[in-house]
Amino acid sequence: MAGNDLIPDRSDFTTADTIAHIWNHLGLPAEFVSSLSLPDADRHSRSGLPSSFKIGHLAQSTIALSALTAALFQSTRNFSIPRITVPLLRACLEFDSEKLYTLDGNKPDFSGGLKSFGGPVQKTADGYVRIHDGFPHHVAGALKILGLPPTASRDDFRSDLLKWKSIDLETAAMESNCVIAALRSYEQWDALPQAQYIPSIPIHVHKLESGAPLIPPQPPGGSDRCLRGIRVLELSRVIAAPVAGRTLAAHGADVLWITSPNLPDLPDIDRDLARGKRTAQLDLTTKEGKAKLLELAKDADVFIQGYRPGSLSAKGFSPLELAQANPNIICANMSAYGNQGPWGGNRGFDSIVQTGSGMNVSEAEHFGEGDAGRPMPCQALDHASGYFLATGICAALYKRATEGGSYEVDVSLAGTMKYLRSLGQFPGKTGFDCPTTGDQEIEEYLETRQSEFGELKALKHSAAVEGFMPGWDILPKPLGSDKPEWV
Incomplete structure (x- = not known):
């Protein structure tokens, strides 16, 4: 059973049930769900993702929802809904897309940061922690808390960690510029005050201001894709919000x-997630940078932000301020723990939420080989949250076209975690009896194109839309290659 007082029991949901459940929650026309085709749905053995969690279910449902809502918006222009097809295996591969591309034949390298100091979790005086090391300043912050220089050895690192209790180290990180999570069980997570603030439905869409219905004109020759003519500003890094964009x-x-010109390039992740996007840089610590962003926002349909809750609001870009500047805007927020509760303003990432919420402990218990914690085989919370955010945005575009107004969309990694947990887990070790997908089978779903960084071979989008051609016109390029202006 998946349920308790905090976690609804959806363990008997099929993939189609999950799609219908979230679709109905968003208040969208029920008859359009029948346009979906879900090959291999609920066949875990075809997912290629060995785990106790129903990641394949989550992958297929979230990608299908994002495609179906994009088509729903397009129906306000052509008054029809096309057939949407999302095969299970292709959806699951796309949940691992940042690991499956090559650049001039070379695979991405994720071995940096603190990974050379040990496994995914590190031993403390009374348990374990996970230290996020995706950004250099997070690594520097963790070493500073431990009182260690940048040149610290593995032995020094491990020795100093053993002087800390897990919760104390997590708390110290929350008070500084780094991100650390204590490894918790479900019971320990459920006892936290923050657990009470995590919504049971992962997408929240609400109207900010009323207005007249608006359907942006489709540009000439722009009938090949459902969202042609929609302008999106994306302010984000790492995986979840970039997946939405x-x-x-x-x-x-x-x-x-x-x-931001003040943050480093993350080449191994950015090369995959930058597909389809123009890239410009603005320094929001300057008046000129803020003025330019506001100018862009006034002509945008969508404003995506994936930074810590409150950080952009402090610079004058809260959803209400944006709606005052642009009464037709859709503000979409991605966060770790939502914007309410004692952790509402905290930084966080997929691996951190997995560690702190009990998921890694439960995964290890199901695997049954005595590990303290075991990560999921992919960044499932990041990817699912990105597709949930895209779904919420497209739902808001549809509502704006039919009802008018400006909207706010909220998705959090913790909300996605809660939904995935509510789907239940495969009993014992059975979820791990799932063969991974071989390179030859993956090859069928890759496309090869020339980018400014070299020959890029990467996954095609897994959703097929009848009569349309989803895909990416723009290939990755160095950050800041484009002017901050609409074309």
């Missing part, structure tokens, strides 16, 4: 990815 781009949106 990449998904909107696959369906034809003009996505302008705004990054």
